Amino acid sequence: MQEHVPSNKLPDAESAPELLHAVPEVHYEKSLNVATELVDTHVEDGHGDDPAIRFEGEEITYADLQERVNRFANALRDRGVEPGHRVLVRFPNRPEAIVACLAVQKLGGVALPSMKLLRAKELEYIVNDAGATHAVVYDDLLDELEEAMPELDTLETVIVAERGADVDHDHLRFDDMLEAGDPDLEAYDTERDDLALMLYTSGTTGRPKGAVHTHRQLLSTADTYARYCLEPDREDVFGGNPPLPFAYGYGDLVTFPLRFGATTSLVEDATPGDLLDAVDDHGITILCSIPTAFNQMLSEHPDAPSEYDLSSLRLGMSAGEPLSPSTFEAFQDDYGMTILDGIGTTEMLHIFVSHRHHDDVDPSATGFAVPGYECKVVDPETNEEVDRGEAGLLAVRGPTGISYWGRPEKQNDAVVDGWSYPGDIFVHKPNGRFEYKSRRDDLIISSGYNIPGPEVENVIQELEEVTEVAVIGAPDETRGQIVKAFVVTPEGVVTGESLETDIQNHVKNTLAPYKYPRAVEFVDELPRTETGKIQRVKLREREREHQAN
Known part of the structure; x- marks a missing residue:
């Protein structure tokens, strides 16, 4: 077993992003723990009985969630999790995934959610690259991790959530640890710029890259995009089908609802029909998905507005791919709901260009720079800003930025003079909106x-x-x-x-x-x-x- 040295600091990099904190809500105290902010504060403010998570027929209150997080965090600490340790969390969209991530973060560790379809070879690379010491795994997803284990250099402990897959294993059991853990826990005294979350890119153009994010950056996505563009309150219910290990899904279904004392609706492996059921059953008000799912809802369930109670819906969110104007208009006509398209990346953590819900939305454009962010369109050769109306590369800076784990060559490509370059071609229109053209790799030259x-x-x-x-x-x-x-x-x-x-x-x-x-x-x-x-x-x-x- 390779000796592991915990680290909860951003890696040193010559090309570090210049982080801006341009709105007052992201001026946090130096001592900051995201798990405390997302859960404990609501209990302390008298909202412990408010619903935090709805999953199938279960409702988990903020007080329930706090107890589960504390119990599991204490059990993890007893099993050797220290501040700075990276902990793999491998689940579909289930409450146990949220409990595990928050427990790790409350201990000062770094949660590393893993896409459920990753195979053994991919897990081998990610676990070794991150130096993960512990893994918390859904029983039905254990097989690929076990296949990879002979090649894992740092992994010491595996914890399995047994939920009916009848998997034979000799690892620790999630429920046993939850029951044994003490229900009281004072969060580790993390600082705002300590690492809290690590997400790996899909690796479609080479080795996956680990993008790291701090406690402050996690909260800032809620206090910029969500606060200004969605304006959520305690009555809102966020729901959708983006996977939690997808930066978009983690924000939509964990950070945003819990930041504002709202509720998250989780559906395991949701189809478009499952999402419609969840809107009906859980009272979803903000529906978060991707263009494919919105199109499937229209094509596979054309009578949905009359077959389901969708009266709770007030807003839609779309990311991952550009939302076509035809889909935007069809949803507005059929559902009476505006869908806000947005662009964000794993590296930037969440959306940084979007309309706000009260804007006159132009479906042909992504929108404006989210409050707290600055965007410009530059010539890809000179990095000089181009004229309005001219296509070029988008450059972004704000309270989040691109920081890769152990990839200095990629870091130097992605950050220039403090500006992060997500790799997208945009036009900055005369009216101030940013219009998406393509990924840099998707531009066709004919x-x-x-x-x-x-x-x-x-x-x-x-x-x-x-x-x-x-x-x-x-x-x-x-x-x-x-x-x-x-x-x-x-x-x-x-x-x-x-x-x-x-x-x-x-x-x-x-x-x-x-x-x-x-x-x-x-x-x-x-x-x-x-x-x-x-x-x-x-x-x-x-x-x-x-x-x-």
Whole structure:
């Protein structure tokens, strides 16, 4: 077993982000613990009986949650968890995941939530890279971790939450530790800039990268985006299907509701139908998801507004992929609900460009810089700010920034002069809004023209015959690349040359003609990450392989 030295500080980096604290709500005391702020303060303020978590038929109050966190934290400390230790937390969206993360953070440790579909080889890399010493695992997700264990250098203890998978194991049991732990605990005296959360990127363009976040940064996402754009209160119920290990999901379903004394609705492995059930059963007011799920709700449940009680809904949140104007408008028409599109990243922790809920929302643009953040669009070669209306790379700074764990070369690429570069192409419009064009990797260059794939996708998505679409640049000997659309259609739609021509003509009549897809392929489904993002990189790789053969 490799000797492990705990660290709860940000790694030293030449290219550290310049953190701004431009709104008063993010001026925190030096001594700060996120678990105390999210749970204990509400109990101390007399709201211990308020609901914190709704899961299936169970309601967990803030007092219940505090006791569970304290018990599990004391049991973890008895099993060797120290300040700075990284603890793997491997669950679907269940209350045990929230309890485990908050318990680790209350001890001064660093919670490391893990996507549930990761295989043994991926877990091996992440656990060793982070130097994780302990793991808290859902029984149905234990097999891949056990397969990886012979190659894990630092992992000392595994705790299994037994929830019906009937898994034979010789590890510690979550429920036994919860029962044995003392219900009283004073939080470790963490400082605001101590590490609290570690999330790994999906690794679609190489090795996954560990993004680290502090107690102050976790709270600041709630005290900027959520406070100013959503304006939640204790009566709100946040719900949705982003996985908790997804930065977007962690904010939506943990940090935001608990920061404001609201309620989080958790649904394990939620389908669009499950989400509609949860709105009906749990009274969800703020529905958080991704464009794919919103589109599936529209296509698979066209009569949902009459079949479910959706009267509690007041607002939607979307991230992970651009939300098309057609989806925005369909939800507004059918549900009477505005969906706020936003852009955020694992590295930046949550959304930094969005409209606010009371804005006159322009669905063709992502929105404005979130209060507390500054954004600019720069020339990718010179890093000089470009004129309004001109496309370039987005640069961001605010109370969060890009900090990679042990990846100095990636750190230097991602942060320039204190500004974080998430890798997105935007236009800063004359009216102040930021309009998304594409990921830098998704820009199609055809016959010298720069064509943002998502712009073409939004137009194709307008057609009733299209459920989902992904647009990429496919290799072409004459043009360098051509625009190619991969299209998923609703059941019963006849595909073929006629529909291909309709799609091409619709794009030609809406956008500059050179942007139309010269190739259209109809597919049953699109490749996706576990968080629901379309993996265009896999489509591009497939096209390159086809050309090579």
